[in-house]
Amino acid sequence: MPLIVTAVLAIHSAPLSAEQQCLKRAWAAKDAQSYDAAIQAADSCIHRFANAAKHKEEELRNLPLLGTGSLAPADRSRALTQGILNDVAAACVVKGESAEALAQNHASDAALKEDFKKVAIGAYEAALAYKHARVLDPGPPETFWSPCEAAADHLQDLTGEDRSKLCR
Numbered sequence: 001m002p003l004i005v006t007a008v009l010a011i012h013s014a015p016l017s018a019e020q021q022c023l024k025r026a027w028a029a030k031d032a033q034s035y036d037a038a039i040q041a042a043d044s045c046i047h048r049f050a051n052a053a054k055h056k057e058e059e060l061r062n063l064p065l066l067g068t069g070s071l072a073p074a075d076r077s078r079a080l081t082q083g084i085l086n087d088v089a090a091a092c093v094v095k096g097e098s099a100e101a102l103a104q105n106h107a108s109d110a111a112l113k114e115d116f117k118k119v120a121i122g123a124y125e126a127a128l129a130y131k132h133a134r135v136l137d138p139g140p141p142e143t144f145w146s147p148c149e150a151a152a153d154h155l156q157d158l159t160g161e162d163r164s165k166l167c168r
Helices: 002-013 019-030 034-061 073-080 083-105 108-127 147-159
Strands: 135-137 144-145
Touching: 002 108, 019 034, 019 083, 034 083, 034 108, 073 144, 083 108, 083 135, 083 147
Parallel strands: none
Antiparallel strands: 135 144
């Protein structure tokens, strides 16, 4: 499991592609370790675009899931047309990772640490709803990752529950 977490963290520390400015701000703030600002920007994306993302996920529910990693040209194009879905799902992961970082930063305050852990869990649980989302990591090499799978990995670590089946 630590290898998976390391891989997920490595993926999320790389510059990633986003359509919405709020997600770009969230990633930039997270990369700058301004975790409160990252959560605020991620929340902005989630609140503004969640309904559109849920609608897009519903449209895709009968289609097979795209893979992760390097995608064939047709799958790459399909993934990129899901912009709002991808951005909202990624915003959930950015929010969760930022809340986890804040929990670690406040390890000496048990109540505050627990509050941030709850925020992280809620964000990751929200990301599980977007199993069709694929986020572009422009690389090189260019690859795509699943916010649902990343969230399931984080939830496994935080709660001990395997939620990965929700991403298939």
